[in-house]
Amino acid sequence: MVGKAYIYIRVSSEEQVSNNSLDTQEKTCRDYCQRENIDVVRVFRDEGESAKTMKRSQLKMMLDSCVNAKKLGITHVVIFKSDRIARNVNDYSVIGAILRKNGITLVSPLEAFDDTASGKLYGNILASFAQYDNDARSERTKMGMIEGLNQGQWMWRAPVGYRRGLMPNEPSLVIDAELKQLIEMGFVRVSQGVAKDAVLRELTSLGLRTKAGRKMSKQSFNELLRNPLYAGRVVSKKLNVDRIGDFEPIVSEELFNSVQEQRTSRKSNAKQRNLDNPDFPLRRWVQCGECLTPMTGSWSTGRPKKYPYYHCRNKDCQKVNVRKEYLETLFIELLDEKSVAPQMLKLMEEVVREMWKERHKLANEIVRKVEKQIEEMKLKQDRLMDLYISGKGITEDQFVKTSSDLEREMVELRLSKDRESIVEVDIDGVIEFAQSMLLDLPKCWNRLEPQRRPQFLRAMIPNGATYSNGVIGTVESPWFVMGLNSVPTTNAALAPPTGFEPVPPP
């Protein structure tokens, strides 16, 4: 055999310590070339990269220069073993085709394969084995992964707020204390109903960053809020695993769940609002007393003036038809006969006080943190100024740019401090006012914004009411709503003069 050759060698990671080092490989290949009378033109060495894909840079360089093989007189590519060049049959075929097209023969000192039919088959068989080995390895990895997951270990890259546990006695994830505080705050805020965009802005100004050190996108923040990992659970739908993690959660299960509920209820509220018509607050809540179909509201087509009325929308019934003002007056009287139980008022007070305290605590923490950051920022500015004045190390351009960057960050921080500083509120006064409202439900109803009324209705009298023949009645109230008398409300004095026709206002 006479010719010119490229040698391509690569070391796989498990070989780096054994005797198949690159130097050994190169020597074996060079010896082979000498025996076969082949001149070695160039050696391509891929150091310690996996053979999994064709991305290896030296391999790519070698294949590129094989295109000019004829001009350069290259006749052979010498490799140590077939698994050096490709670990899957496809890659092997592609590489083989490139070499063949350029009239190059692939040879190995350890394996007999060449361009004859049996040589190709042998090469393909070897490549198949290499692929089998690779597949088995991924399978083992997958099995190992499932086993780890079942033991509550997190098997992937650590998410924001955690780092991988590296020591043998550490759990699979270890909390980053700084970020934990921010993430927890994010969950609390969203559970309180603060808009997610606002929460993300706030956390960003306090230093929330991705693993790569960039500002977190809305999408990533959404994913973070959905990730049960933060409540201490290891979940993989794909691998059908849901376990308690071996690591410490950042938020409680309750807080996590309440954020998930917040997310879904926001969606359904948005849908609900479209259905509720402020002209007809009792629409769908009040049912036809004859057929129990929820009633709807419309404007009459009557002349000379249109007027609003509620009516049964069941085409086979349509027996009930009542002027809006009339039905709503009855309803106010119904409310007047109900009151909120004292226990509920007490509970409300406790909840409001607790939330207020929590809000205060959180706000104070944030303000303290922001103040600290502002202090650090000032120090940085001072240092920058010293550096500039001393005339050492930085140019005027650098100084101007860095100093305006710092200034911008300061403005951000001051804004977020202002946002957090709570306006003092007379909390006792607020509670007293809320309680007096709940004691006088008609007043409460009248003062509610129209779009809040359906919500109030569903809370106070969730099962709705029926109406027919001038009588409005409710089935059942939740525990905290007491009826002042137990029979369904009737009001003979307000009985409409006609049964099914739209009734003029009383």
Ligand SMILES: [Zn+2]
């Ligand atoms: Zn009906």
